[in-house]
Every structure is written in structure tokens, then in C-alpha cells.
Amino acid sequence: MKTLVSILGLLFFASVAVAQADSITISGTLRGLNNNKLSISWTGNDTKNGYVSVQGKGDYFSARVPSQRMPAVARLSISWPKEDIRSSQMPVPPFNFFLLDKNITLKGDATALWEIKLEGDLQNELYNGLLQKAAATTGRYRALMDQLSDQTVKRLPADSVKLHQGIMNAYRENTKMEKAFVAANPDAFASVFLLSRMANSYGADEYIAAWETLKPTYKDTPTGLAVGKIVEKLSVTKSGTPVFTFERVNKEGNKISTETLKGRTYIIDFWGSWCGPCRASHPHLKELYKKYKSKGFEIVAIAQERGKTLEESRSSWSRAIQEDGINWIHILNQDGIEKQNIVKTFNVNAFPTKILVGADGRIITRTTSGASDAIDKALEKIYGF
Numbered sequence: 001m002k003t004l005v006s007i008l009g010l011l012f013f014a015s016v017a018v019a020q021a022d023s024i025t026i027s028g029t030l031r032g033l034n035n036n037k038l039s040i041s042w043t044g045n046d047t048k049n050g051y052v053s054v055q056g057k058g059d060y061f062s063a064r065v066p067s068q069r070m071p072a073v074a075r076l077s078i079s080w081p082k083e084d085i086r087s088s089q090m091p092v093p094p095f096n097f098f099l100l101d102k103n104i105t106l107k108g109d110a111t112a113l114w115e116i117k118l119e120g121d122l123q124n125e126l127y128n129g130l131l132q133k134a135a136a137t138t139g140r141y142r143a144l145m146d147q148l149s150d151q152t153v154k155r156l157p158a159d160s161v162k163l164h165q166g167i168m169n170a171y172r173e174n175t176k177m178e179k180a181f182v183a184a185n186p187d188a189f190a191s192v193f194l195l196s197r198m199a200n201s202y203g204a205d206e207y208i209a210a211w212e213t214l215k216p217t218y219k220d221t222p223t224g225l226a227v228g229k230i231v232e233k234l235s236v237t238k239s240g241t242p243v244f245t246f247e248r249v250n251k252e253g254n255k256i257s258t259e260t261l262k263g264r265t266y267i268i269d270f271w272g273s274w275c276g277p278c279r280a281s282h283p284h285l286k287e288l289y290k291k292y293k294s295k296g297f298e299i300v301a302i303a304q305e306r307g308k309t310l311e312e313s314r315s316s317w318s319r320a321i322q323e324d325g326i327n328w329i330h331i332l333n334q335d336g337i338e339k340q341n342i343v344k345t346f347n348v349n350a351f352p353t354k355i356l357v358g359a360d361g362r363i364i365t366r367t368t369s370g371a372s373d374a375i376d377k378a379l380e381k382i383y384g385f
Contacts, residue, residue, distance in 0.1 A: 024099065026076075027062035028106030028116075033078065034058070036110075040065060042074035042099055047222050053079075059110070070221050071098040071123050071189040078110055090145045098124050098189060114138040127190035130181045134174050141170035148276075157323050164280035171369075175201045179210075187215045195227045200350055203365040203374030204234040234366075236347070237355065241363045243268075246342045251321070251330040256300065263359050265382060266298040267375065270343060270353040273320035274306050277369060278352040282324045288379065289328060295383055296359075299328040304343050304351065310334055358382070 026040060033056040041051045045068050054063045065074070075094035095113035097104065100121045108116035115135045118128040131138075144167045147153070148160075155163070178198060182191045191214055199207055211231050218224050247257035269285065271278035289299055303320075307313030313334045321330055333343050346355065356364040356375045365374045 022067055023064045024067045024101065025062060025064055025103045026106070027060075027103070028108075029059050030056075030061070030078075030106065030108055030110040030116075031059055032110040033061065034110075036081070037079040038063075038076065039079065040074055040076050042072050043222055044068060044072050044099075045070050045221065065099060067101045068099045069101075070218065071100050072221070073193055073223055074099045076106075076113070078113075090142065090149050096127075096193070098127070098193070100124070112139065112142075114142070123189045126185060126188050127193070130177065130190065134177050137170050137173045137177075141167060141174065144170065160276065161279055161282075161324075164276040165283070168277060168280050182210055183213070186213050187217055189218045189221070189223075192218045192221065192224050192227060196223050196230075199230050199234070200368035201372060203367050203372050204237055205239045205365060206372065206374055207231070207234060208238060233347075237363055237366050239362075239364055243355070243357045243361055243363055244345050246340060246345060248331045248336050248340070248342065251318075251332075256329055256331060258361065261298065261300070261357070262361055264296050264298050265292075265359050265364075265379075266300055266357050268346070268355040268357065269299055269301045270304065270346070270348045270351055270355075271301060272304045272306065272351055273316045275351045279320065279324055281352055281354075282326050286326065288376070291385075292379060292383055297379070297383075300331065301326065301328060302331045302333055302342050304333050304348075307334075 030038075035056050035058060037053055037055055038061050039051065039053045040063055041049065042065065043049050044066065050066065052063050052065055054061055074097050076097065077094040078092065080092075092111060092113055095106075095116050097106075097118060098121075100123060102121040104118060104120035104124060106116050106118055114131060116128075117132065118124050144163060148163055148167065175198070178194050179201070181188075182194055182198075185191050195207070195211060195214075202210060208231050211227060219228065243258055245258045247255065247259075250256045267285070267288075269278075271281075273279070285299060289297070303317050305313035305317050307316055313332060317330075317332050331342070333341065346353070350368045353366070353368045354375060355366045356378055358364050364378050367374050
């Protein structure tokens with residue numbers, strides 16, 4: 001009987017040891033956690049989603065999660081009571097890190113997760129070094145976003161544009177740091193992870209090139225495979241591809257088409273009056289227009305409006321054009337959409353999207369959001385200044 005008990009005891013402790021070897025501990029102290037619940041979610045190497053929720057003990061927490069053979073993206077977030085969240089405050093975004101095979105320790109502020117300092121494996125520490133470098137800019141970005149989300153403040157259109165420009169400037173600063181990290185760390189999982197979130201921050205060819213420079217180590221992870229699919233989609237409009245044909249009547253009633261634009265270099269700007277980042281990009285577009293218009297350069301703005309009727313869309317569209325003082329070619333996608341949906345033709349699913357077309361009718365570059373300077377560089381190369 002004693003022998004049987006001994007054997008069962010050994011088996012129990014062996015199973016516990018195996019279970020512990022198959023998991024890691026995520027723990028730390030977050031100032032202001034104040035006994036609130038904390039959750040960690042992830043997508044494992046097997047592509048299955050995992051989730052664990054733990055109760056904070058004061059400002060301390062500890063959780064066991066499965067270890068991973070290859071780095072897997074994880075997200076840490078805090079469940080705040082409704083009374084602790086100001087109506088004017090944006091939700092604190094999750095803290096991203098990677099699960100692997102070593103324990104991880106976190107220290108920081110529960111209300112500013114982007115400032116967290118992490119100790120663990122090399123892949124995490126590489127990425128956390130970037131987060132620490134970008135913390136001040138991220139904090140400025142968050143403060144501006146809180147201002148933007150404050151519905152109690154009434155702003156003039158010009159003030160809203162200025163606020164959006166401040167947000168975009170902070171976004172561009174962080175994007176510049178992230179791109180530099182990707183270029184300097186081709187063998188880091190963090191570079192694959194960053195590219196999975198940054199398709200809108202590169203020109204299409206720039207993004208493809210960044211992906212191709214990475215080493216193959218992590219390209220077969222779920223995150224890497226997702227980036228591969230983005231690259232595949234972007235390849236359709238990469239440099240040298242003939243521009244998709246379109247034809248429409250502009251704001252003044254004149255026919256505009258790929259044929260009428262032949263021989264000219266032009267930007268197709270997909271935007272909307274409702275889109276803050278779109279309108280925040282207008283001052284820079286005006287600079288480009290003034291700089292190159294005498295050389296035959298043109299801008300074709302294609303607006304996607306949200307009016308319930310065509311008249312409502314025309315009204316918001318015309319008002320935004322007047323408010324922003326953007327005097328180039330304007331097309332309303334809804335006006336004639338039954339014949340051709342130009343937004344769909346160009347596979348635009350994020351605004352603003354800008355496509356630079358050369359005088360030969362071929363795409364030079366494509367960008368989404370205002371974080372890439374690929375169009376500026378291309379125009380400087382074309383015109384020599």
C-alpha cells in the first residue's frame with residue numbers, strides 16, 4: 001500500500017513539474033492597479049486564442065500562461081470600473097508583448113501601459129526598448145486623442161484640423177522610430193509584429209521591401225503569415241502597375257477619366273468630409289499642389305461621403321471643400337456609383353488613401369494615412385526639387 005501511495009505521489013509531482021514546464025509566469029507591479037482585474041489574451045503558435053483573467057492584489061498581479069515554442073503576440077488590459085473612467089478619456093490601449101518560454105516581469109503605471117518596463121526574454125526586451133524610447137511621444141499622442149474625444153468641447157473646423165495635425169505629427173514621430181527599428185532588426189520577432197500593424201504607415205512598395213529584408217526566422221508564425229497576406233494584396237498596386245481606369249463628372253460638370261489625365265502626373269486622393277486625418281492632410285497637399293502645379297501636376301480628390309441621400313452627401317462634400325480651400329479636381333463617388341464604385345475599383349478600405357500616378361499612366365506608389373513620405377520623395381525625384 002505504501003509503495004502504491006509513493007508511486008501515485010511521484011506521478012502527481014511529475015505531472016505538476018511538466019505542467020509548470022509548459023507554462024510561464026507573467027507578474028508585476030502596476031501603480032494604481034488598486035485591486036482591479038487584469039486580463040491577458042494571446043494567439044498561440046497553434047493559432048488558437050487564449051485568455052486568462054486575474055484579480056490584482058493591491059498593485060501586484062501574477063498569472064500563469066502557456067509557454068510557446070515561437071514568440072506569440074499577447075495583450076494585457078485592465079478592467080476599470082465605469083466610475084474611474086472620464087467621459088472625455090479614450091480607453092487605455094492594451095500593452096502588447098510576446099509569450100515565449102521565459103517568465104516576464106512588468107513594472108509601471110496602470111493608467112499609462114505604454115510606459116511599462118519589461119524584463120524577460122531577448123525578443124521582449126528588444127521590443128520594450130523601442131516602447132521606452134517612444135513613451136514620451138505616445139503620451140503626447142494619447143493626451144491629444146483624449147482632447148479629440150471630449151464631446152463637451154465645441155470646436156471650430158480649423159481647431160479640429162489643428163488638433164488632428166498634432167495627432168498626426170505625434171503618430172509620424174512614432175512611426176519613424178518603428179520603421180528605424182524594423183530596418184535595424186531584421187531578425188527580431190518585434191519587426192514582424194510591427195509590420196503586421198503598419199501597412200498603412202508605408203508606401204506599398206516600401207512595405208513590400210521592408211518585409212523582404214526580414215530574415216525568415218519568424219515568417220511562418222501566425223503573425224508572419226498575416227503580413228504575407230498583406231504583401232500579397234499590396235502587390236496588386238505596386239509600382240509599375242497600370243492605373244485602373246475610371247470615368248466620372250467632376251464638381252464643375254466636366255468629364256474626368258484616366259484618358260483625360262493621360263500625360264500628367266497626379267495624385268488620386270480618397271477622402272471624406274467626415275475623416276479627420278483626411279482633412280488634416282489637406283494643408284500638406286496644398287503645399288505640394290502649389291509647388292508642382294506649374295509643371296502639370298494634378299490632384300484628383302475622390303470623396304466617399306456618408307449622407308443618407310445624394311443631396312446630403314453633396315452638401316457635406318461641398319462644404320468641406322470650401323472650408324479647407326482645396327481647389328483641385330473633385331469627384332463625389334456616390335454621384336454615379338451605380339456605374340462605377342471608384343473606391344471599390346481601387347480596393348480602398350482605409351482613409352485617407354493616396355495613389356501617385358505617373359505621366360505614363362502607371363502607379364508610382366500608394367500610401368494610406370499620412371505617415372509615409374513616399375509620395376513626397378517620388379515627386380522630388382520626378383521634378384528635381
